[in-house]
Structure formats: structure tokens, C-alpha cells
Amino acid sequence: xxxxxxxxxxxxxxxxxxxxxxxxxxxxxxxxxxxxxxxxxxxxxxxxxxxxxxxxxxxxxxxxxxxxxxxxxxxxxxxxxxxxxxxxxxxxxxxxxxxxxxxxxxxxxxxxxxxxx
Numbered sequence: 001x002x003x004x005x006x007x008x009x010x011x012x013x014x015x016x017x018x019x020x021x022x023x024x025x026x027x028x029x030x031x032x033x034x035x036x037x038x039x040x041x042x043x044x045x046x047x048x049x050x051x052x053x054x055x056x057x058x059x060x061x062x063x064x065x066x067x068x069x070x071x072x073x074x075x076x077x078x079x080x081x082x083x084x085x086x087x088x089x090x091x092x093x094x095x096x097x098x099x100x101x102x103x104x105x106x107x108x109x110x111x112x113x114x115x116x117x
Contacts (some may be wrong), residue, residue, distance in 0.1 A: 002026040002106045006095050009111035017083045022095030022108050024076040032100045034071060034078040038091035038113075042082070048093065049080060062088070085115045 008020040024031060035050030035058075049069035050058045057069055066084045071077065078095060096109040 002029050002097065002099065003095055004095055004106055004108035006093070006108040006111045009093060009113045011114045012085050013115065014085060014087055014115055014117050016085050017081070018113060019082065020093055020111060021078040022078050022097075024097050024106070026087075029099050030101055031076060031097045034096065035069065036078075036080050036093050036095050038089075038093045040091035041042065043091070046091075051078065053113045055058070082113070085113075087115045087117045089113060090115050 001031065003025050004022050005025070006020060006022045009018060012018045021038050031053065033050050033052045036048040037045055039045045046060055048060050048063055051068055051069045051071045059067060066107060068081045070079045082089065092110045092112050094110050097106045097112065099106070
């Protein structure tokens with residue numbers, strides 16, 4: 001079993017910064033991609049950013065130039081640095097890890113990010 005534990009997030013003012021981290025634990029697994037989705041009530045779930053095992057990153061247009069995803073492969077941890085935050089970034093952020101050998105996605109518990117104007 002793989003567990004993802006998120007930390008970070010919280011409250012920030014518009015223009016401010018927050019960071020998220022997500023650590024995967026367990027044994028006998030090989031992770032391909034990791035990343036972050038977000039969900040705000042009344043809005044569609046959005047893939048915020050992802051990073052593959054080869055280091056290829058992908059960002060939603062809404063966060064390009066403001067958010068940076070990174071990964072510590074030794075620690076099986078993914079990070080999301082969020083700068084120039086906007087009120088529309090307010091959402092619950094969920095990290096994920098995709099294990100291709102199992103064909104399964106694992107999810108973190110969700111972390112609230114709230115940006116005030």
C-alpha cells in the first residue's frame with residue numbers, strides 16, 4: 001500500500017506565496033508521475049501541475065509562470081511552490097502519484113489553500 005501525506009497550504013493574501021509538499025511512503029513501488037489537482041466547490045476539478053519520473057513538467061495555463069512543481073526522487077516527495085497567488089487559486093489541493101506497474105493512482109488527503117483579496 002502507498003500512502004501520500006500532504007503538508008503546507010493554509011491562508012495567504014493575494015500576491016503572496018505558499019508551498020505544498022506531498023510525501024509517498026510504502027514499499028515495493030515505483031512511481032511514474034506525481035502532481036497536484038485542485039477542486040473548489042462549484043468549479044471543475046483542475047490538474048494544476050505534474051512531473052514525470054523523467055522530470056518533464058506540465059502546468060495548467062492558469063498557473064503557468066506562477067507555480068513551480070519539483071520532485072525529490074530519493075524521498076518520493078513532490079513539491080508545489082505557489083507564488084503571486086490569486087483569490088481564484090483558492091481550492092482544496094490533492095496530490096497524486098501514478099504507479100504504472102499497478103495501473104493505479106494514489107491520492108493525498110487534500111490540503112486547503114485559501115487566498116484572500
